Each structure stands twice: as C-alpha cells, then as structure tokens.
Amino acid sequence: IYNTLLCRLLEKLCGKLSHNKFIHDKIVFSNKECVKGFLDAYIGGDGTIHRRKQVNGTYKYENASITSTSLKMLLDVSVMLKNFNIIGQLRKFKKVETNNRNSKNIHQSYHLYINNHQSVKLASLLHMKDENKQAKLIELSKRDFKFEISDFDEKVPNIINNEIIIEERNNRFQDLMFDKIISIEEVS
16 A cells, blocks of 8 residues: 555554554444444455365355454454354464465464354355355355354353253353353452
C-alpha cells in the first residue's frame, strides 16, 4: 500500500507485522453489517473451506478455518463470530522451525476452526466476493452434521462425589462452553 494515510489508519486499527495483528474494538463491536462485511473480506481472503474425499471419489466440504500467527487476531475473530452465535475452536499446532525461504524468525501459527453445524451457520452468514470460495460455502451450507459443535463439546463436566464425570449435554447449558483449566497463577 502506497498511501501513507491509509497505512497509518490500518496500523491503528489492526496493528503492525503479522504476529502483532489485532482487530480494533471499534470493528469487533461494531454493528452487525460492519462485522459481517469484515468477516466476509477476512475469511474470503485468509480463510479456507476444507473438503474431504469420500469413498466413492466425490468430495464433501467439512469445515472452515483461518490460520494466523496472531493469536490476538483469531481471538478477536472468534468474539465476532460468537456475536452471531457461531462457535469456533482455536488450536495451536507444533511450531514450524524451518521453511523454504530460510526465514530466521518463524512465529507460532494458530488455527481457528469452525466445525460441524457451526460451519453451516457460518456459510449462511457470509457472502464472499471470491466466487470459488462462495460456491464451496454454498455446498457446505447444504451439509447435515450429526453434531452442533463437536463430539467432545457435546459433553459437559459434572462433579459427583468429588469426582469429575463427563456427561452428555442433553440440551443443557446451551450458551456455555467448557474449557479445561490447565493452570492457575497468581499475578500482582
């Protein structure tokens, strides 16, 4: 981009360098049309619609994902999606140590996956300019998934006799997601 004013504006609203990117609160918590426009553009550019080959040689679209070296940016996108009642799952895979460009400072990448029926909800929300990705979304929107989120997320923890028992959700806690606590640290 060769426009100084536009570069400064984008730096204020989104940060500088790929691993430091974020989405400014004015965008994250903007009106729904603005957020949909942002998600259309961002997922249309950096998103992927995954497909899996079936036994008969045909392909079915499985889910959507976004990859970034900025965890903050994917958390912001996750919040934006949750405001549309779409739940994504953040994952961190093993860090790549080398690449074909012999880069010295390779950053950790993170992935935001929108799986199962959540991907159908995403497909019905977006209207991407990229015709190829939009066609994939339309195919994805026709899928009938067994799970709302994922098999694991359809279960909830419960404590019975001081023991954690994992139970079926059975339409309980519709607006809650459970995460395992890894550690608790006291900070000043």
